[in-house]
Amino acid sequence: MTTTQHRPILEPYKGPSTRHRCPGCGKPREFTRYIDTQTGQHIAAHVGRCNRENKCGYNYTPRQYFLDNPTEETRAWLQSDQHLKTYTPPLPPPPVDYIPPQYLERTRQQLARNNFYRFLVKLFGEAEAARLADLYKLGTSKKWEDFGGLPVAFWQIDQAGNLRQVKIMAYHPDTGRRIKGKTRIIGKQLKPGGNLMQCLFGEHLLSAAPSAPVAIVESEKTAVIMAGVYPDCLWLATGGKNGARWTAQEVYQALEGRNVVLYPDLDSTEDWAERAKILAAACESVEVSTYLRDNTPPEDHREGYDLADYFIKRLLSPDQEQTTAQADQEDQEGFALPPGWQWEELNLKHGTHRVLIDHDGLPASWNYNPRTKRETLAVMIAEQPLVNSLIQTFDLQL
Template sequence: MTHRFILEPYKGIATRHTCPECKQKKCFSRYIDTDGKVSFPEYVGRCDREQKCGYHFTPKEYFEQYPEQQTQTYERIVRPVPPPLPTSYINTALVERSMNRYADNLLFQFLSSQLGADEALRLMQLYRVGTANHWQGSTVFWQTDTHGKVRTGKIMLYNPTTGRRVKEPHNHITWVHSIIHKEGFNLKQCFFGEHLLPTDEKRSVAIVESEKSALIASSYLPQYLWIASGGKNGCFRDDNLSVLRGRNVVLFPDLGATEDWSARISTMQRMGISVKLFDYLERNATKKQRAEGFDIADFLLEMKQPQAILQGMIAKNLSLNLLIKELGLVLIEEPIHPVSTVKRRGFKL
């Protein structure tokens, strides 16, 4: 509880006055009412010269002398905090309408070129990724919580050849809740892929920043259940992390974010989450990889090439070989997930 009647804070010499007792100038602090309803006489206050003067006339003493000035309480009335607003959700029909037209989706085109069309489709449907109309060929990543309710959708535009986000002539990223202009919308974000947590409570959870990275890493390292924070600082509040209580979690930060994510570990452990940090990328990345902002998915895509090509890449970049050993990756001929039309190579532990 904070006090309503306080000594006037120092805001320059004008806020210090002559003591009514010792007559010393600029050493007397007057009491004020932070609610602005009571104006105390000039003698209600305290002299700063505690040893030589010690004058102190309190609001309590003033009200005892002038009970007609008595207020209901000497303390500020602490008003009850209003209950939190309920979380808003996106209409299910809108989500379902987006779950098609993948042939026009530029991210789907990139994933198909890397993983095969069947695998790309499986991932888009599993993670509830749709096609948006905001920009031609754009992608919408629906944030679906553990109850299957959609909190919002992040819309982004990708280059179908490189898989990188389009940032020219401006950064192509926006939010569904901003576009629909729903009055009184109360956004509470959740992890991308969070809806998958109840489907497998034993598998270790891997957290990355990027939604796209969660899709790719899920294909190549399926021993983890991959979710995305949506950014370096996203979804690390207690209410977000509560869905991970009792789980084994591995953090896979982007290059440059390792220190920030390391600072999250103590909070997560306090909440009953077993946490490890995969910092191999930070320790072994090349200057070029750092400049391009690599994350775990970028490394996995580099290593998915056929063995001959991979060996050539290792000869040029020794860190790739170190990463293979670090993760215990083994190149296999058959795809990790059965596909009907496309044969591809993958990795397993």
């Protein structure tokens, strides 16, 4: 080995796999190892520096390692000036750009027409809905119009108050469910050519309450609703399973020293348990809650419910729940009921049954002369439970 072969540097950050468990303090994802720039190989497993300089301070350099493990080659290297030469690292990434603040102010104008806000009013009332909208700086977009209202703008705001990104999402004002195909991330349109880096939704709340526990969910909608249910926690959202690249150090470092509880959707529990190990590098503590898994029936597990879905049912009054169920049914079936038609609950001997009633006040399944395509579709929807019942009762093979 020649003297020019040894040019060790601290391994550049290229994701969580390039950070290791510190041999000094035992913290995972905090140890940066030295690599040989000629070979790209690590010097040794314990040669490196802990990122927690104040709390740990472990720093075992290649020079000390070669002094402790002398060979003729390493002696020659140490006697030369090679170990003093500075390696020129790659150029640092460009600085992060931010969306101009005036865009947020423009979206704060038509809150009364915001369909997501209208759903919050339905859940909590005007005063609490207004508090939540102000807490999370909810905006309103003119991108689409549905059910007489407009979509919500979820702003990603960092701890310093900078606008990192904005997501436009359309919701049904009665069910609170997303309208499929109507979601857009538009930061690049507002800052063309900018180097935008996302952050956790709700991150701006961390500065105002430095000792408050933090709860992290997947969707922005869930974070806002849960802030109304349990206001003692700071509720943040990732914006998706991999939203905001939330397990990247530059994103989760905002949680430094915090006590964090993750509330995964029902179909993400195991995945988030693995991600919790990454966040542990920065957080004081990280837990993965099983509350949702332990308190929901099997059918909710199949649907992949999240925490908001669980509490929405408990927040609605019986009348609201019936209206919401009807709107939800219409939304899933992809049609609105014909004028004068409605769903009714019938309490029969063998249980409660949901029946579609036509404009004459009779079960829609009895209607043999639908007048429009919408009525024809409604009759087909009404007949389906009857067909299913016959199949179950008589074991019919249709």
